[in-house]
Amino acid sequence: MKSNRLLLILNWLVISVVFLGGCRYQAVNGSKDRNQFPDLLKLNNSFTFFADLGAWHAYSVPGKDGIPGVFTGPYLLDSNKFCVSESLLRLIHLSGNDTLFPPAPESIKVTYYPGQVDQSYEVSGIEVNQVLEYADNRSALFGFTLINRTESPRSLNPFWEGTLAGNLVFIAHENRVEIPLRSDGKTLIIQPVDPNAGNFEIIREGKEYAYRLNEPVTLKPGVPVHYYFLQTYLIDSADQRQYQPVLPVKPEEIFRSNLDRWNGYITRLMNSNSQWLKEEKYRRVAVKAIMTLIVNWRSAVGDLLHDGITPSVNLYDGFWAWDSWKHAAACALFDPELGKSNIRAMFDYQDEQGMIADCIFIGKSENNLRDTKPPLAAWAVDEIFKSTGDTAFLREMLPKLVKYHEWWHQFRDHDRNGLCEYGSTDGTLEAAAWESGMDNAVRYDSAKMVKNAGNAWSLDQESVDLNSFLYLEKIILARMMENLKDERKDKLTAEAEQLKILINKYMYDPEAGFYFDIKLFDKSRIPLMGSEGWHPLWAGVASQEQASVVAAVMADPKKFNTFLPLPTFQADHPSFSPGNGYWRGPIWLDQVYFGIDGLRKYGFNEQADAMLIKTLNNAQGMLSDGPFYENYHPLTGEAIEIANFSWAAAHMLMMLTPPKY
Helix, strand or coil: CCCCCCCCCCCCCCCCCCCCCCCCCCCCCHHHCHHHCCCCCCCECCCECECCCCCCEEEECCCCCCCCCCCEEEEECCCCCEECCCCCCEEECEECCEECCCCCHHHCEEEEECCEEEEEEEECCEEEEEEEEECCCCEEEEEEEEEECCCCCEEECCEEEEECCCCCCEEEECCEEEEECCCCCCEEEEEEECCCCCCEEECCCECEEEEEECCCEEECECCCEEEEEEEEEECCHHHHHHCCCCCCCCHHHHHHHHHHHHHHHHHHHHCCCCCHHHCHHHHHHHHHHHHHHHHCEECCECCECCCEECCCCCCCCCEEHHHHHHHHHHHCCCCHHHHHHHHHHHHCCCCCCCCCCCEECCCHHHCECCCCCCCCHHHHHHHHHHHHCCHHHHHHHHHHHHHHHHHHHHHCCCCCCCCCCCEECCCCHHHHHHHHCCCCCHHHCCCCEEEEECCEEEECEECHHHHHHHHHHHHHHHHHHHHCCCCCHHHHHHHHHHHHHHHHHHCEECCCCEECCEECCCCCECCCCEHHHHHHHHHCCCCHHHHHHHHHHHCCCCCCCCCCCCCCECCCCCCCCCCCCCCCCCECHHHHHHHHHHHHHCCCHHHHHHHHHHHHHHCCCCCCCCCCEEEECCCCCCEEEEECCHHHHHHHHHHCCCCCC
16 A cells, blocks of 8 residues: 655644743653653654644654754655754854854753653753643644753853755744745744743844844753743645634643643553553553554544544555554554544545545545455444444444445445455556555456446455455444344344355365465465465454464464564465565564454464564564564564554554453
């Protein structure tokens, strides 16, 4: 699932009150306190960024050749991946003719907490502490604390300067600076939040600017002085009209709210009582997964009518269907409301026939309607319901889920035998392969397209993963109907049993001990082993005996039990391409989850544990401060493709909090 575009958004909040306390609050509840999880990810302005609350702009810290002691950015998360500046708030202290900047790079300490980045250094007896958090989904709040560490008062004239990249220019408006980014209203706004008596003045314009206090400030020994700024991103004129800042609000309230929210995420996660989370190294992986999902959270704007989570801050700007189902299922563990929003965002574009778009964007003309994605929506809703017991959400979603489920049988079952195929609306094989989510999988190398209706085409093969998902959906939908006293549950239960019979009759090969896709017309098995072959375990289709044989194939080091286990294609096949094959051999953590969770459902917990431990130990950066990646090399553990990948984080989070079967 490659992305073609990245659209961008961000906004601003005005605050003008005094912050009397320090920048960072401490909580006291041990491992449920976000401050106990520093530096789970290493900020790096080439691939790791910080964002929160659904913001569409992000920040990082400079590399070794950058300006020391600043926050780089903002990075505007549109299709151009544009960085506005090396730094818009570079703090300069003047004392007479002395410039106390820049600090020595080795003196700078950067700490990345969940939801907050701290940066501190000392120059000529002046300690500078900087903190970056988000005030809301449009504004980042920058706090600067100056402390005189000498024994005598110091008179300083601090000012903050910034420069712009490209052809951008600053425009001064009283005490705020605006940076027009495009003629359609995209605007970045910088504004001081002055807790002191003096006011700021803007002393430069054009490509450079500076904020300066009207009068020097005297720093008494050991007494902190605080300054705050907001950087706000507005994506267009409509966003400017619709955005409603919450006023008044104090910086200390923002910091407190941020701490409470993040501690809430962590507390909810730790309350899962998972055995895996009793070990510190695995707790750190789990919290890193939450951080990844939150950095990739984007708020509603334009034609994105609900918040959602993008695949990665590094490349993507829209929401994808099966990514969203996976993200939502993981959000059920720490923020079910965000999970609900992920689901609603995709169903906002359900068509009259029931189809869900492959992906959606800020401008709906970009939406991909050539295909959908595998049917995991009911599973995601069910995970949220199990977490919340919210029958109102269940009632809201059930008719939409049923309509989507029925769409598959109406438009993706060429021979009307109850076994469905992946397909497309435009008749292309490319879009049909995309519909499976496994874009270039070896199993599609010889596939062809057949026409079902005017805008409905199928591959000439029936896929075991698709039909396993549809079986599970029938079971889940029937259970939802039972909860809501809906009499249609018996029909779906009967359909599920019939589908299970068909999958096991045609797609299970007792000699190979594995499940396979089959050709549409003669029902012959396509003799290629991929991760789709263990989906019948995850969905509950296999018998105990069948599951036992499939588990043995998964345990074979020549096929799937590689250095990093459970590659997407068998390792002993000539077409196995682990280094750059995308879906032709690399490790994808969603497929690892389907395998490991499937093993657990049939009682193979020791095998599941061993494979999870191998994954944790051998995937590059997993137990250190490296990001989650789109995929990994099964023979070396090397990270491949895109960093900060949401569904990798989502599925690792779910693997570390397994249910009891």
